[in-house]
Amino acid sequence: MAKRILVLNGPNLNMLGTREPGIYGAHTLGDVQALCETTGQELGLSIDFRQSNHEGELVTWIQEAQSSADAILINPAAYSHTSVAIHDALKAVGLPVAEVHLSNIHQREPFRHHSYVSAVAVGVICGFGIAGYRLSLMALAEKLS
Ligand code: DQA
Numbered sequence: 001m002a003k004r005i006l007v008l009n010g011p012n013l014n015m016l017g018t019r020e021p022g023i024y025g026a027h028t029l030g031d032v033q034a035l036c037e038t039t040g041q042e043l044g045l046s047i048d049f050r051q052s053n054h055e056g057e058l059v060t061w062i063q064e065a066q067s068s069a070d071a072i073l074i075n076p077a078a079y080s081h082t083s084v085a086i087h088d089a090l091k092a093v094g095l096p097v098a099e100v101h102l103s104n105i106h107q108r109e110p111f112r113h114h115s116y117v118s119a120v121a122v123g124v125i126c127g128f129g130i131a132g133y134r135l136s137l138m139a140l141a142e143k144l145s
Contacts, residue, residue, distance in 0.1 A: 002046040006069040009051035010077030043141040062089040071096040071140045080115040087116040098136040101126035
């Protein structure tokens with residue numbers, strides 16, 4: 001049976017394409033979803049792709065993943081730098097987590113240098129734009145095999 005990957009996107013990522021394209025690029029969230037679905041087909045993964053601007057909704061989806069997913073790929077966006085709740089939820093479900101950021105958060109403002117998610121992730125990919133999602137799916141497929 002195909003391994004199931006929950007792909008979560010945090011706040012403001014619904015605005016990709018028009019949001020600070022010099023930092024985040026010209027691709028839309030729809031492009032990211034298409035890339036994840038194509039990559040999932042290649043790797044034999046089933047992809048459940050979601051975005052929310054609400055921390056609690058992301059926490060609920062992470063909790064539900066305990067029984068409906070084999071791994072989580074997450075771009076927590078701004079919640080990376082603030083959310084103990086998302087850290088705790090990821091830790092509680094205990095699934096393998098890949099953290100991705102479009103931009104290289106370490107090259108940016110100091111408040112972006114720390115992520116609460118990194119401590120509960122198997123690995124982190126940042127700075128490669130939307131290719132980071134593809135690379136993260138490849139890494140998770142390897143981890144689950
Ligand atoms: C981001 C980086 C975060 O610092 C920022 O708040 C985002 C997007 C990225 O993908 O580069 O919204 O996670």
